[in-house]
Amino acid sequence: METGGSAALPDTSPVRSRSWLPAGTGYVLLWAVGMRLALSAMAAWVLSLRPPLLTPVIRAQYLGQVPLHDALLAPWQRFDALWYTAIAAHGYHAQDGSSVYFPLYPLLIRLAAPLLGGNGLLAALAVSNVCFAGLLLLLYRLVEGRHGEGAARRTVLLLCVFPTASFLLGAYTESSFLLLTVGCFVALDRERPLLAGVLAFLAALTRIQGAVLALPLLWVALQGWRAGQRDLRPWLAALLPPLATGLFTLYARLALQTGIATDTLAQHWNMSINPPWVTLGNAWSALAGRHWRIFSYPTGNWVDLLNIVLALGALALVLPSLRLLGTPLWLYALATWTVTLSLHQSTARYMLTVFPALIVLAVWARGRRLERIALLLGAPLMLFVAAEFVLWSFVG
Numbered sequence: 001m002e003t004g005g006s007a008a009l010p011d012t013s014p015v016r017s018r019s020w021l022p023a024g025t026g027y028v029l030l031w032a033v034g035m036r037l038a039l040s041a042m043a044a045w046v047l048s049l050r051p052p053l054l055t056p057v058i059r060a061q062y063l064g065q066v067p068l069h070d071a072l073l074a075p076w077q078r079f080d081a082l083w084y085t086a087i088a089a090h091g092y093h094a095q096d097g098s099s100v101y102f103p104l105y106p107l108l109i110r111l112a113a114p115l116l117g118g119n120g121l122l123a124a125l126a127v128s129n130v131c132f133a134g135l136l137l138l139l140y141r142l143v144e145g146r147h148g149e150g151a152a153r154r155t156v157l158l159l160c161v162f163p164t165a166s167f168l169l170g171a172y173t174e175s176s177f178l179l180l181t182v183g184c185f186v187a188l189d190r191e192r193p194l195l196a197g198v199l200a201f202l203a204a205l206t207r208i209q210g211a212v213l214a215l216p217l218l219w220v221a222l223q224g225w226r227a228g229q230r231d232l233r234p235w236l237a238a239l240l241p242p243l244a245t246g247l248f249t250l251y252a253r254l255a256l257q258t259g260i261a262t263d264t265l266a267q268h269w270n271m272s273i274n275p276p277w278v279t280l281g282n283a284w285s286a287l288a289g290r291h292w293r294i295f296s297y298p299t300g301n302w303v304d305l306l307n308i309v310l311a312l313g314a315l316a317l318v319l320p321s322l323r324l325l326g327t328p329l330w331l332y333a334l335a336t337w338t339v340t341l342s343l344h345q346s347t348a349r350y351m352l353t354v355f356p357a358l359i360v361l362a363v364w365a366r367g368r369r370l371e372r373i374a375l376l377l378g379a380p381l382m383l384f385v386a387a388e389f390v391l392w393s394f395v396g
Contacts, residue, residue, distance in 0.1 A: 024140040027153060031160045032133040039166055039386055043075035046387045058392055073121050075390040081171030084109060085120040092256055099252040104205040105173045124171035131175040132168050136160075138182045139355070145189055146326075147363050154362035155355075157371055161378030162358070163306060164349045164396050166386035174352050177207040182355070184213055185329060188220060196220075197237025204244035209353050212335035214241040216328030276311075276341030283307045283347070303395055306385075307347035311337070317357040324363060329356050348385075349396030 052058065054067060061079065063086045068074035083101050088109035092098045105127070112123035136156050144152035159165060168175040180203035187196035197217060204210030221234035252258045274282075283304040318325070318333045325333065333356035340350040362370070388395050 022137070022141070023149065024144065024152060024156075025137065028136040028140055028156060029133065031156060032129070032136055035132075035160055035165070036129055036169055038383070039169060040072065042383050042387060043390045044071035046390050047071060047075055050391060052392050068121070073119075073125070076125060076170050077121055078170075078389060078392060079394065081121070081124060084171055084173075085124055088113065088120050088124070092252075094256045094258065099256055099258045102173070102204075102206050102208065102210075102248060104202060105176055108176065109171075121171060125169070128171060128175045129169055131179045135168070135175050135179040135182060138179065138186055142182055142186050142189065143359055143362065145186075147359070150366065151359070151362045154365070154370060155359050157374055158358040158362055158378070159352075159355060161374045161382050162352060163310065163378070163381050163385050164352060165382050166389065167349050167352065167396065170389075172349075173206050174349065177203055177210065178352065178355065180206060181210070181213065181332075181353070185216075185332075188216070188328060193217070193220060193231075193234040193237045197233075197240040200237065201240035201244045204241040205248060207353075208245070209336045209339050209350070211241050211245040212332060212339060214238050215331045215335050217241070219328050219331060271343060271345060273342050274344065276338055279341045279344050279347065280308060280311060282344055303348065303393075306395075310348050310351040311341055314351055314354040314357040317360040318354065321356075321360045324360060325356050329359075333357065346396045 048071075059067070061082055062077075063082050065077075065082060065086060068077050080101070083098060084106050087098055087101055087103075087106040092103075105124075108127045109120055109124045112127055113120050116122045116126060136159070139159065140152045140156055142152075143155045159168075168178070180199045184196045184199040184203065187193070187199060200210065200213035200217060202210075203213055217234065217238035217240075221238050224231060224234050286304040287301050287308075314333075315337060318330065318337065322330045333354050336353045337351075340347060340353065343350070385395050
């Protein structure tokens with residue numbers, strides 16, 4: 001049964017010291033804690049220099065919630081985060097467009113809030129940061145088992161300095177979705193298809209991209225069947241992601257009286273489903289249609305440039321890497337890239353889901369040079385994008 005890449009490049013790794021903690025735990029926790037501190041310090045500094053004005057447009061974004069003004073939580077009370085905390089507190093409502101937000105993350109916020117004094121935003125950030133630490137650990141496990149410790153460390157580094165990595169620690173679904181998705185592939189590598197299916201089911205209750213996990217799970221089931229295995233568990237696992245998406249769609253249809261997802265996107269969010277080349281073409285046209293602005297409010301054409309570069313860069317890394325990634329991970333990467341590029345918003349943020357591209361880069365670019373470039377160029381760009389978000393710029 002094919003679950004991983006069979007032609008991994010050789011990698012040299014340092015000798016592992018004996019410890020009761022899994023290998024890489026210290027490295028992963030250093031990044032998790034370091035990023036949380038760096039982002040919090042940056043956000044507090046940016047707000048002290050340029051506190052945003054509560055214009056009528058911005059005030060409407062709060063959905064009736066009280067705007068915060070402290071340096072710890074207020075910077076992350078932005079855009080989709082407000083929808084997640086509102087849904088966690090009050091549930092879904094008919095005809096308000098909230099059904100585009102999948103239910104698992106708001107449910108986790110609702111469960112965590114009583115433990116944190118009923119503070120929904122604090123609960124959302126706590127859930128995301130715990131998931132982020134778990135994501136880094138599982139990603140390290142996944143890559144180390146296939147390509148060695150050196151590649152695992154570089155993959156973690158590349159994810160942490162990805163331009164939109166700050167969303168992994170904000171009140172967004174990025175870290176919870178990727179935790180479940182990476183966990184699905186770790187389970188496949190360990191030949192535990194039912195666990196992989198359950199994790200994929202939960203991922204599909206977190207983000208729309210979770211449904212594409214049915215493709216790698218179906219491939220594994222087919223490969224097992226061709227090898228003479230008559231185990232029904234891989235087939236059941238492949239059914240779980242679309243089942244999750246279907247159940248939430250049915251709930252939205254019956255309980256909220258909403259139409260199909262495309263109708264809700266068009267009616268409430270002015271979004272349509274298009275082929276990827278149309279989305280890329282629209283971003284390219286936007287580059288020429290606006291005056292160049294660095295600090296953008298509420299948006300700017302540098303975001304369109306970032307969308308194009310990240311989308312095409314991810315595709316260029318993934319397409320030729322079937323042997324390196326293995327068919328299941330390769331199928332997932334291409335499918336989630338296609339789903340992401342079918343929407344015309346948040347491309348740069350959604351490119352985080354195409355994490356296999358980072359694995360490819362980490363395996364190909366061995367040595368310290370990649371790490372230095374990532375730190376010197378990637379980290380400042382990641383902090384810049386996060387600062388723009390704090391200033392109410394729509395960066396993803």
